[in-house]
Amino acid sequence: MAKQAFKTLAQKNSQTLNRTHLIALGVNTFYLLFAFIIFRKRSIYKYVLLNGPALVFEFWFERIGRPVYQDGELKRAGEDLEAKGLTEWMWDVVYWTWGNVVFVALVGDWAWWGMIVPVLYSVWSAWTTYTGMRQGMGGMMGGGDAGPEKQGATGGQSKRQAKMEKRGGQKMAYR
Template sequence: MANSSQKKIAHENGKMLLSLRKGFIWVNAFYILYRIVYHWSTFSFKLAVAYLLTAGLSVLLYSQIHKIGQPRYNSKGELNDAGMDLTQEGLVQYAFDIIYVTWFVHVTSAFWGKMWWFYLAIPLYAAWKGYELAVKPMLGRTGGMPGLANSGAAAGSGEPVKSKRREKMEKRAEKGPQVRYR
């Protein structure tokens, strides 16, 4: 038996999956009707390959999102597992972003074929994010992964960063043992 938070997650996941399904139908129907049917004379083999590859990628990502976000019920119809929360940060959000960029490219490239170049935003963003999270902290610069900026040494001084509590304890230790009278 699931609690109310699990039911809320299942409900939100269901709404998100439904909106993704509707988006796929509308975007692909628009592209096929407007670009392929209405402007058949300008539709080339290269555009067909690009459309099929990007549509296939978005379908693959949708199937993965559907698999991890689909709620599971037992034989009595009670919620066993709400699935993964699709609103949380991480790889699922990147999958959503790739799907949305694909939809944007499909809709805008129906009007102007050069919009396929916008699809380069995905690998450029991945390269920048990889640099920020992996390469930049290894180079010894501050920034990048949270928590790495204050660990180790202060910026450029070479001394370890101490908390105020630690500094206070060291000052007390320098004074020596204190004798307290009642």
């Protein structure tokens, strides 16, 4: 019962990877069929260059997510392919690339400009992460504390501290 979670993850990963490979095979076959047989005016160089990241991510998912069995027993379930963060971003790039490859096959090579969207999304995501981290770490990095010009008349005190000082300071009560 203790390894049930690993078995479930291994089964889910296997299904996800198999489905991913089948979809990638279908999308790339569709493009190559259109590029070589129907239109004959598609750039294979652009196809290889701009479809490359999706293929690299797909093989990376295969490497980290495929469960490993030894003697019929589950040795390693693989990483969670539904994890947040970088894994989620890589899936977004794969899905966008598949859609763009189909779009290019249907309308032409000018549609490769659609691959600028994941790049812009990545830059925006990195920038917002960096600025959020910088604000969160403001006290440790020297960027979050206010200088003397920003502290105003209270000298960096809160309103409560300023009121208490105005009244004569905080009195200690001894019992």
